[in-house]
Amino acid sequence: MKLASYRKKSPWILHYNAGGCNGCDIEILACLSPKYDIERFGMINTGNPKQSDILLVTGPVTKRNRERLVEIYAQMPEPKVVVACGACASTGGVFRGMYNCEGGIDQYIPVDVYVCGCGTRPEQIIDGVVQALAILETKTKELEESVRLNKEAIKENKQLNRRNIADEIKPVYT
Amino acid sequence: MAKQYEIPIGAQHISLLEPLHFKFTTENEKIVATEANVYYVHRGIEQACCSKFKFRQVSFVVGRVCGLCSISHTTAYSQVAEKLLKIEIPLRAKYLRMLVIELDRIHSHLLCLSHVAENSGFEALFMKTMQYREFSMELLEAVCGNRIQYDFSIVGGVARDLKPQVAQSIMERLKKFIPQLDELMDIYKNNWTLSLKNKGAGAITKEDAMRLNVVGPFARAAGLAVDVRNETEDLLPWKEVGFEMVTETTGDVYARNMVRLRELYVSIRIIENIINGLPESALVTETKAFPDGEATVRLEAPRGELFYYAKGNKTQVLERLKIKAPTFSNVAAMTEAFTGNEYGSAPAIIASYDPCLSCTAR
Ligand code: SF4
Numbered sequence: 001m002k003l004a005s006y007r008k009k010s011p012w013i014l015h016y017n018a019g020g021c022n023g024c025d026i027e028i029l030a031c032l033s034p035k036y037d038i039e040r041f042g043m044i045n046t047g048n049p050k051q052s053d054i055l056l057v058t059g060p061v062t063k064r065n066r067e068r069l070v071e072i073y074a075q076m077p078e079p080k081v082v083v084a085c086g087a088c089a090s091t092g093g094v095f096r097g098m099y100n101c102e103g104g105i106d107q108y109i110p111v112d113v114y115v116c117g118c119g120t121r122p123e124q125i126i127d128g129v130v131q132a133l134a135i136l137e138t139k140t141k142e143l144e145e146s147v148r149l150n151k152e153a154i155k156e157n158k159q160l161n162r163r164n165i166a167d168e169i170k171p172v173y174t
Numbered sequence: 175m176a177k178q179y180e181i182p183i184g185a186q187h188i189s190l191l192e193p194l195h196f197k198f199t200t201e202n203e204k205i206v207a208t209e210a211n212v213y214y215v216h217r218g219i220e221q222a223c224c225s226k227f228k229f230r231q232v233s234f235v236v237g238r239v240c241g242l243c244s245i246s247h248t249t250a251y252s253q254v255a256e257k258l259l260k261i262e263i264p265l266r267a268k269y270l271r272m273l274v275i276e277l278d279r280i281h282s283h284l285l286c287l288s289h290v291a292e293n294s295g296f297e298a299l300f301m302k303t304m305q306y307r308e309f310s311m312e313l314l315e316a317v318c319g320n321r322i323q324y325d326f327s328i329v330g331g332v333a334r335d336l337k338p339q340v341a342q343s344i345m346e347r348l349k350k351f352i353p354q355l356d357e358l359m360d361i362y363k364n365n366w367t368l369s370l371k372n373k374g375a376g377a378i379t380k381e382d383a384m385r386l387n388v389v390g391p392f393a394r395a396a397g398l399a400v401d402v403r404n405e406t407e408d409l410l411p412w413k414e415v416g417f418e419m420v421t422e423t424t425g426d427v428y429a430r431n432m433v434r435l436r437e438l439y440v441s442i443r444i445i446e447n448i449i450n451g452l453p454e455s456a457l458v459t460e461t462k463a464f465p466d467g468e469a470t471v472r473l474e475a476p477r478g479e480l481f482y483y484a485k486g487n488k489t490q491v492l493e494r495l496k497i498k499a500p501t502f503s504n505v506a507a508m509t510e511a512f513t514g515n516e517y518g519s520a521p522a523i524i525a526s527y528d529p530c531l532s533c534t535a536r
Contacts, residue, residue, distance in 0.1 A: 019215040023241020023322040033304030098218040
C-alpha cells in the first residue's frame with residue numbers, strides 16, 4: 001500500500017536510445033541539470049529496468065535495437081508508463097521509410113505519452129513526464145483493484161498504428 | 175595466468191547515452207582485451223539521401239545524423255553541395271557558419287566534460303558543468319531558433335541573419351562565462367580526487383595514435399597536432415579568426431579534459447573575433463544549377479575530422495553521398511586504449527572518448 005504513494009512522489013525513469021540522433025537524449029540529460037532540475041519531481045535516472053517506472057524512449061526503432069527495446073520493456077515491473085520523446089520516436093519523423101528503421105516505437109510497445117518536436121525541448125519532456133505521472137497513478141489504481149477483487153486487469157489495446165505484419169521479435173540472448 | 179572473465183557493457187547502460195556494446199575480457203580487474211560493437215543505430219541515411227530526398231532537402235536530413243554536431247554535418251554537406259554546384263557563398267554566411275560551429279563546440283565539449291565527471295563518480299561537478307553549459311544552449315537558440323537541430327546552414331548560405339541584439343548578448347554572456355570556465359579549469363586540473371580516476375587512465379601513446387589513425391581531441395591529447403581547422407583555408411577562413419592548435423602530451427583522460435577545456439578558450443576567442451569583424455553581405459547565393467561531378471569536404475567537428483563525399487549527375491537527386499564521422503576513425507584506438515586499465519574506470523574512459531555512435535553508424 002505504501003509503495004504506491006511513494007511511487008507517485010518519486011517515479012524513477014529509465015532512458016533508452018532506440019536509434020535517434022542523440023538530440024533528444026542530450027535534452028533528457030539537460031532535464032537532469034540544475035536549470036530544469038527534474039529531480040524536484042523526485043525523478044532519478046536509473047540504469048536498471050527492474051527498478052524503474054517510466055521508460056523514456058528516443059529514436060525510431062532500428063532493426064537492431066528493437067529486440068533490446070522489447071526486452072527492456074518486458075523487464076520493467078508493472079505498472080509502467082512509456083513516453084516517446086521526439087518526433088522520430090513518435091512516428092519515425094525524418095527517418096520514416098529508411099530501410100533500417102521501423103518508424104516509431106509504438107510499432108512494438110504500447111506508448112502512453114507522445115512528446116513532439118525535433119528535438120524536443122526540456123520543458124516539453126518535463127510536461128510529458130508529468131502527464132505520465134497521472135497515467136501511472138490510474139494504472140496503479142487499476143492494478144490494485146484487480147488484485148483486491150481478484151480479477152483480471154483490464155487490458156485495452158492502446159496501440160494505434162501497430163503494424164499487422166511486424167517482424168517477429170527474437171529473444172536477445174539465445 | 176589468472177582466470178579470465180568476460181564483462182559486457184551495453185547496449186543499455188546508465189553511463190551510456192547511446193546503444194553501444196563493449197565486451198571486456200578481464201583478469202583480476204585488469205582489462206586485457208576489448209571488443210566494440212557500435213552499429214546499433216544504423217538507419218540507412220546515406221541511402222535515403224540518394225533516393226528519397228532532393229539535394230536541397232538533404233542538408234536537413236544529414237543534420238539528423240547526429241544531434242550533438244548537427245551544424246557540422248549540415249555545414250559539411252552544404253559545402254560539398256556548393257562545390258558540386260560550383261558556387262561561392264557570401265562572406266557573411268561563412269563567418270556565421272563558423273560562429274555557430276564554435277558555439278556548438280562549446281556545448282559539445284562541456285557536455286563531454288560533464289559526462290566524464292559523472293562517470294568518474296563526481297556528481298556535483300556534473301551538475302556544475304551542465305549548469306554552465308546552459309548558456310551556450312540559450313545562445314544557440316537565440317542565433318538559430320532551436321536548442322538542438324539548428325538547420326542553420328543551407329545549400330548556398332545560411333538560413334538566418336545574426337541580429338545586433340543577439341550579437342551583443344553573445345558578447346555579454348561570453349564575458350560572464352570566462353570566470354566560470356576558469357573555475358571549471360581549476361577543478362578539472364587540480365582536484366585530487368578526480369585526478370585519481372583520470373590521470374593515467376585510458377592512455378594512448380603518440381605512436382599508437384598515429385598508427386591507429388586517431389582524430390580530434392583524442393589525438394591532440396596524445397600529442398598529435400591534427401586539426402582540420404589548421405589545414406584547410408579554402409572554405410572557411412579559420413586562421414584569420416584566430417585559431418590556435420591545442421595539444422597535450424600524456425594522452426590519458428586527464429589530458430583529454432585539458433584539451434577540451436583549453437579549446438573552449440580558443441572557441442571563445444574565435445567567437446569574439448567573428449562578432450567584432452562580421453562583414454556585411456547577402457546571406458545566400460541563389461542558383462538554378464544542378465549538382466554535377468564529384469567533390470569531397472573535410473571539416474573539424476567537435477569530435478574530429480568529418481569527411482563528406484558526394485557525386486551528382488545533373489538531377490535533383492544525388493547519386494552517392496558518403497559520410498565518414500570522426501568516431502569511426504577512433505573505434506580502433508578506443509578498444510586499444512582500454513588495455514591495462516582497471517575495469518572500474520572503464521565508464522570514465524568511454525565518456526572521455528566522447529563517442530558519437532549515431533554519427534558512426536549513420
Ligand atoms: S526527434 Fe529529432 S532531435 Fe530527437 S532524436 Fe529524433 S531526429 Fe534527433
